[in-house]
Amino acid sequence: MAQSIIQQSQLRLVFEVGTDEAGKPVYRRKNFSNIKVTATPEQLLAVSQALASLQAYPLAQIERSDMHFITN
Numbered sequence: 755m756a757q758s759i760i761q762q763s764q765l766r767l768v769f770e771v772g773t774d775e776a777g778k779p780v781y782r783r784k785n786f787s788n789i790k791v792t793a794t795p796e797q798l799l800a801v802s803q804a805l806a807s808l809q810a811y812p813l814a815q816i817e818r819s820d821m822h823f824i825t826n
Contacts, residue, residue, distance in 0.1 A: 758822045763789040767802055768815035781814060791820070 765786040772780050784805075789798070798818060806813035 755826070757825050759825065760791045760820050761823045762787075762821045763791045763793065764819045765789045765798055765802065766817040766819060767805060767809075767813060768817065769806075769809060769811040770814040771811045779814070782811070784809075789818075 767784045767786075769782050769784070770779050771782045774780055786805075795818075799816065802813065802816045
């Protein structure tokens with residue numbers, strides 16, 4: 755039976771920095787690597803909100819990207 759073991763995690767904050775000529779929103783991303791793989795969504799939300807409060811642009815989205823190792 756295959757298993758999935760999380761190896762590393764990355765936090766990505768997406769900020770809305772304005773609009774383009776067509777009026778569509780323009781986004782910029784800030785990535786934070788080496789996030790503890792055991793971090794809960796509540797912990798990541800709290801950290802993201804604290805970091806976003808230090809930024810010039812409004813926070814549009816919070817993303818977490820995990821890399822898994824698959825074994826049998």
